[in-house]
Amino acid sequence: MRIVITGKEGQVVRSLIERAARYPDIDIIALGRPELDLFDTSTIASAILAATPDIVVSAAAYTAVDRAEDEPGLAYAINVVGAGAVARAASQLGIAVIHLSTDYVFAGEGLEPYLESDETGPQGVYGQTKLDGEFAVRKANPRHVILRTAWVYSPFGKNFLKTMLRLAESRDTVSVVSDQWGNPTSAFDVADAIIEVAKHLNANGSFAGYGIYHVVGTGSINWSGFARAIFASSRHYGGPFANVVDIVSTDYPTKAKRPLNSRLSTNKFLHTFGWRAPDWQVSKDATVVRVLSEAKG
Numbered sequence: 001m002r003i004v005i006t007g008k009e010g011q012v013v014r015s016l017i018e019r020a021a022r023y024p025d026i027d028i029i030a031l032g033r034p035e036l037d038l039f040d041t042s043t044i045a046s047a048i049l050a051a052t053p054d055i056v057v058s059a060a061a062y063t064a065v066d067r068a069e070d071e072p073g074l075a076y077a078i079n080v081v082g083a084g085a086v087a088r089a090a091s092q093l094g095i096a097v098i099h100l101s102t103d104y105v106f107a108g109e110g111l112e113p114y115l116e117s118d119e120t121g122p123q124g125v126y127g128q129t130k131l132d133g134e135f136a137v138r139k140a141n142p143r144h145v146i147l148r149t150a151w152v153y154s155p156f157g158k159n160f161l162k163t164m165l166r167l168a169e170s171r172d173t174v175s176v177v178s179d180q181w182g183n184p185t186s187a188f189d190v191a192d193a194i195i196e197v198a199k200h201l202n203a204n205g206s207f208a209g210y211g212i213y214h215v216v217g218t219g220s221i222n223w224s225g226f227a228r229a230i231f232a233s234s235r236h237y238g239g240p241f242a243n244v245v246d247i248v249s250t251d252y253p254t255k256a257k258r259p260l261n262s263r264l265s266t267n268k269f270l271h272t273f274g275w276r277a278p279d280w281q282v283s284k285d286a287t288v289v290r291v292l293s294e295a296k297g
């Protein structure tokens with residue numbers, strides 16, 4: 001099974017390449033700039049069609065949440081027009097597209113995990129472009145599986161877990177917001193979910209479950225609790241750690257509003273594909289160990 005994924009350096013792309021190495025029958029082709037540029041739609045179809053994939057994974061996106069408030073046109077071009085073009089190219093080949101989306105499509109209200117059917121309500125440009133991107137993907141290709149995820153971390157790139165470990169190297173105390181709740185999610189778990197979907201679609205030509213699904217780590221916590229858990233793991237394995245001071249969102253103003261409730265229900269994905277991500281603590285521990293190990297060389 002040949003899978004094309006958009007992007008080359010993203011957390012999910014790198015995690016998918018690594019995870020897919022476990023499967024001798026899965027071949028991952030990562031397409032990014034210059035051969036595939038989401039801002040230049042003229043490159044998208046030709047690059048994807050030339051790769052002759054069995055499934056396309058639309059992972060690349062504009063993800064600078066705060067900067068998007070100042071660059072709405074660029075965010076729209078990449079997250080909506082570009083995403084739609086990727087889905088359209090897959091449709092030209094008669095194959096499915098697996099598209100990654102975000103918890104930011106919701107307003108972030110209430111205390112219960114969001115269902116896929118719940119009303120959306122983005123609070124900023126990034127969330128709105130990701131929601132519009134979902135619509136563009138659905139319109140361009142009826143064979144779509146849209147995976148909304150949240151709070152993604154990994155040993156790759158920049159993310160909250162790595163930032164906390166870096167700060168602990170030079171600080172005794174860090175301040176972290178305590179009124180935003182969600183599901184910490186390993187990019188490796190997102191990659192595993194993508195593989196589960198791809199295998200399911202490849203084996204079932206009459207699949208009738210196309211639509212939107214949520215994929216996040218099992219269990220929820222607030223950001224300050226996540227930071228404490230990261231430091232506890234790091235301390236246990238001989239790495240840096242710090243004390244955490246709880247603050248509220250208004251103490252740490254950002255240009256784009258963050259959802260206070262990012263919890264997502266994954267029951268629909270479990271029911272359809274028979275898979276659920278591990279407890280977030282398990283995946284967090286594995287990532288901390290790897291980051292610490294790689295830092296030591």
